[in-house]
Amino acid sequence: MRDAIIETLAYRPRGATVAEIAQGVSERIGPTPPSSIRSYLRLNTPKLFTKIDRGHYVVREEAQVTLPFTDRQNDYRLVVTPPREAFRFGNATLIHGDCFEWLANAQTNSIEAVVTDPPYGLVEYSEEEQAKLRAGRGGVWRIPPSFDGNKRSPLPRFTVLSRDDIGDLERFFFSWTRLLFPVVVPGAHVLIASNPLLSFVVANAVTRAGFERRGEIIRLTMTMRGGDRPKAAHTEFAEVSVMPRSMWEPWLIFRKPIEGRVQDNLRRWKTGGFRRPSKDQPFGDVIASAPTRKVERVLAPHPSLKPQAFLRKIVRAVLPLGEGTILDPFAGAGSTLAAAEALGYNSIGIEKDSRYFDVARLAIPKLRALKPS
Ligand SMILES: C[S@@+](CC[C@H](N)C(=O)[O-])C[C@H]1O[C@@H](n2cnc3c(N)ncnc32)[C@H](O)[C@@H]1O
Numbered sequence: 266m267r268d269a270i271i272e273t274l275a276y277r278p279r280g281a282t283v284a285e286i287a288q289g290v291s292e293r294i295g296p297t298p299p300s301s302i303r304s305y306l307r308l309n310t311p312k313l314f315t316k317i318d319r320g321h322y323v324v325r326e327e328a329q330v331t332l333p334f335t336d337r338q339n340d341y342r343l344v345v346t347p348p349r350e351a352f353r354f355g356n357a358t359l360i361h362g363d364c365f366e367w368l369a370n371a372q373t374n375s376i377e378a379v380v381t382d383p384p385y386g387l388v389e390y391s392e393e394e395q396a397k398l399r400a401g402r403g404g405v406w407r408i409p410p411s412f413d414g415n416k417r418s419p420l421p422r423f424t425v426l427s428r429d430d431i432g433d434l435e436r437f438f439f440s441w442t443r444l445l446f447p448v449v450v451p452g453a454h455v456l457i458a459s460n461p462l463l464s465f466v467v468a469n470a471v472t473r474a475g476f477e478r479r480g481e482i483i484r485l486t487m488t489m490r491g492g493d494r495p496k497a498a499h500t501e502f503a504e505v506s507v508m509p510r511s512m513w514e515p516w517l518i519f520r521k522p523i524e525g526r527v528q529d530n531l532r533r534w535k536t537g538g539f540r541r542p543s544k545d546q547p548f549g550d551v552i553a554s555a556p557t558r559k560v561e562r563v564l565a566p567h568p569s570l571k572p573q574a575f576l577r578k579i580v581r582a583v584l585p586l587g588e589g590t591i592l593d594p595f596a597g598a599g600s601t602l603a604a605a606e607a608l609g610y611n612s613i614g615i616e617k618d619s620r621y622f623d624v625a626r627l628a629i630p631k632l633r634a635l636k637p638s
Pocket of ligand 1: 363365382384567570594595596597598599600601615617618621
């Protein structure tokens with residue numbers, strides 16, 4: 266009962282009445298009369314729940330629950346933190362919550378495209394690693410070497426992932442895209458930021474979940490990864506680079522299978538292709554992109570912030586007719602939502618970390634107002 270009530274309230278930031286909670290609980294654990302809900306709420310208020318105005322209840326922020334969750338093939342344990350709130354700006358909605366939980370409850374065929382930059386290390390956005398990043402000490406985040414005296418942004422170290430971690434990563438992407446599959450419409454494109462070391466893991470998981478692989482966009486940019494000489498032996502092996510200096514970032518392209526021909530799918534679902542930059546120019550898969558500008562990093566301090574100029578190009582392209590809603594389930598500082606807003610598209614973002622949710626709330630209107638470089 267406790268878990269079912271918390272789950273019902275998890276995505277109702279403005280609270281729900283006893284009748285609404287009873288309905289949600291009945292859907293989850295079978296018929297439950299409002300009288301049982303009322304007594305449970307009475308017993309556990311204010312420990313777990315707060316009564317706000319007009320008989321509405323919300324979950325207290327500190328109440329967290331781990332829900333067992335099976336997506337038919339995998340057991341997945343979700344730690345659900347009730348969202349503190351949702352933020353709306355223009356046609357953008359940012360929800361503070363866990364995207365797995367949000368997707369599990371989202372309406373079927375309600376999203377026309379996804380543009381997202383997910384976490385890769387699985388641990389890099391854990392409380393522990395975020396604390397180390399914020400303190401600037403140790404952990405999986407490292408500061409790339411400075412050649413020119415300029416301060417560099419920290420990058421997560423993907424090379425520390427073990428075989429088991431890679432297995433976990435595959436399961437993470439599989440569970441996530443299994444949940445995503447019914448939520449997007451046929452022909453919806455899903456663009457996922459990746460890196461050359463781990464993109465094969467993502468591609469495997471996402472296609473296993475039912476999506477078609479449709480190539481990748483190469484974001485040409487200096488990433489500051491690789492290129493270094495062997496550690497502690499750089500004078501001995503002065504002419505060696507252990508790995509190539511990476512100058513591109515893959516954005517993997519997937520599509521939910523279309524219904525009928527592309528033209529049929531475009532008419533019915535408004536999806537299935539890409540919007541051209543202009544009538545005479547096809548959408549291409551190599552996009553030159555400078556690293557995220559300082560002005561953006563100051564407005565939206567997030568270690569993985571993507572640049573507006575690049576995002577606006579791909580966000581524009583994923584709605585072939587310029588109609589529909591774009592989802593970013595790992596919204597970070599809200600850069601995808603800001604790009605969608607700049608283009609006049611509808612968008613929804615989910616961000617789990619309350620600090621980044623707060624950053625995004627302030628950053629979206631400001632990023633949206635920037636002129637692309
Ligand atoms: C790589 S960052 C995205 C940064 C974003 N591209 C930007 O420009 O700001 C991934 C984000 O996903 C968030 N996150 C991780 N797991 C999540 C989950 N299950 N649900 C929602 N957000 C999650 C992290 O807190 C982090 O801010």
